Amino acid sequence: xxxxxxxxxxxxxxxxxxxxxxxxxxxxxxxxxxxxxxxxxxxxxxxxxxxxxxxxxxxxxxxxxxxxxxxxxxxxxxxxxxxxxxxxxxxxxxxxxxxxxxxxxxxxxxxxxxxxxxxxxxxxxxxxxxxxxxxxxxxxxxxxxxxxxxxxxxxxxxxxxxxxxxxxxxxxxxxxxxxxxxxxxxxxxxxxx
Amino acid sequence: xxxxxxxxxxxxxxxxxxxxxxxxxxxxxxxxxxxxxxxxxxxxxxxxxxxxxxxxxxxxxxxxxxxxxxxxxxxxxxxxxxxxxxxxxxxxxxxxxxxxxxxxxxxxxxxxxxxxxxxxxxxxxxxxxxxxxxxxxxxxxxx
Numbered sequence: 001x002x003x004x005x006x007x008x009x010x011x012x013x014x015x016x017x018x019x020x021x022x023x024x025x026x027x028x029x030x031x032x033x034x035x036x037x038x039x040x041x042x043x044x045x046x047x048x049x050x051x052x053x054x055x056x057x058x059x060x061x062x063x064x065x066x067x068x069x070x071x072x073x074x075x076x077x078x079x080x081x082x083x084x085x086x087x088x089x090x091x092x093x094x095x096x097x098x099x100x101x102x103x104x105x106x107x108x109x110x111x112x113x114x115x116x117x118x119x120x121x122x123x124x125x126x127x128x129x130x131x132x133x134x135x136x137x138x139x140x141x142x143x144x145x146x147x148x149x150x151x152x153x154x155x156x157x158x159x160x161x162x163x164x165x166x167x168x169x170x171x172x173x174x175x176x177x178x179x180x181x182x183x184x185x186x187x188x189x190x191x192x193x
Numbered sequence: 194x195x196x197x198x199x200x201x202x203x204x205x206x207x208x209x210x211x212x213x214x215x216x217x218x219x220x221x222x223x224x225x226x227x228x229x230x231x232x233x234x235x236x237x238x239x240x241x242x243x244x245x246x247x248x249x250x251x252x253x254x255x256x257x258x259x260x261x262x263x264x265x266x267x268x269x270x271x272x273x274x275x276x277x278x279x280x281x282x283x284x285x286x287x288x289x290x291x292x293x294x295x296x297x298x299x300x301x302x303x304x305x306x307x308x309x310x311x312x313x314x315x316x317x318x319x320x321x322x323x324x325x326x327x328x329x330x331x332x333x334x335x336x
Contacts, residue, residue: 167249174234
C-alpha cells in the first residue's frame with residue numbers, strides 16, 4: 001500500500017480516540033445525572049446504535065445497507081462521547097456531593113460506574129427501539145428518533161452554561177440533523193422507486 | 194407507498210405527494226472548510242442548523258493533541274462525506290473530496306502512530322512491549 005502504511009481490514013475495529021473531543025473542566029453531578037438520558041434513555045445514543053444496526057439487515061438495497069451501517073457505527077461513537085462526559089463529571093465527587101445531587105441511589109446500584117439508564121435511573125430497554133423489517137416504516141421511525149434526540153440535546157443545552165459541555169452537545173445535536181437529512185433522502189428515494 | 198417485506202419489492206402504487214425532490218437537486222452542496230465543518234458538526238453549508246448561535250472552536254495545547262485533532266477532523270470529514278455518498282453514490286465532486294481527505298488521513302495517522310503509538314490494534318508496531326494497552330485511553334483524556 002502507498003507510503004507503506006499497513007491497513008488490515010477487520011470488523012469491528014476500535015479506534016483509540018473520540019469522534020469529537022470532550023474536555024470536561026469541572027465536576028457537575030447535576031449535569032451528569034441529566035446527560036445519562038442520552039446514554040440509556042428512550043432517545044439516547046445506545047438506542048440509536050442498536051436501532052440502526054438491527055434494522056440494516058432488512059434494508060432492500062446497497063444505499064440502505066450502507067447508510068444504516070455507517071450511522072449505526074457513528075452512534076456507538078456517540079455512546080462513547082456521552083459516557084466520557086458523564087465519567088468526567090462524576091469521577092471526583094465525594095459521597096456528600098453525590099447525596100446532595102440526588103445520586104446516592106445511583107451510587108448504591110453502580111458506584112461511579114457508567115450504566116445505560118435515563119436521567120431518572122430507569123434502565124435502558126430494547127422496547128425503546130423498533131425493527132419492523134419494513135424499510136419505509138423503519139426509516140420513518142429513524143427520522144422521528146433523530147428529531148427526538150435533537151430536541152433532547154437542545155433541552156440539555158438549555159440546562160447548562162458550561163462551554164466544555166456545550167461544545168460536544170452542540171456537535172452531537174448537529175449530527176442528529178445530518179442523520180435526519182440522510183434518512184429522509186433515503187426514504188424519499190425509496191418512495192420514488 | 195407499500196413495501197412487501199416478504200417479497201422485497203416496492204409495489205407500483207405511486208402516492209401523490211408534494212414533490213420536494215427538486216429542492217434536493219438544486220442544493221449547492223457547498224462545503225465548509227474541514228476545520229469549520231468539524232467544529233459545527235456538519236460539513237454541508239445548506240443543511241447546517243444552529244441553536245442559539247452556539248458555535249465552538251476547538252483549541253489544543255501540545256503537538257500530540259494538535260495532530261490527534263487533525264486526525265479527528267479528517268475522520269469526521271470521511272464520516273460526513275461518506276454518509277452523503279451513501280445516498281448520493283454518483284456525486285463525483287464529493288467523491289473527489291472524500292478521496293483527498295482519505296489520503297491525508299492515512300499520512301496523518303501514520304505520522305501519529307509512529308510517534309505516539311497505535312490508534313488501532315492492527316497498527317501495533319512493536320516487537321517487545323504490547324503497546325496497545327498503554328494509557329491514556331480516550332475517556333482518560335477526553336480525546
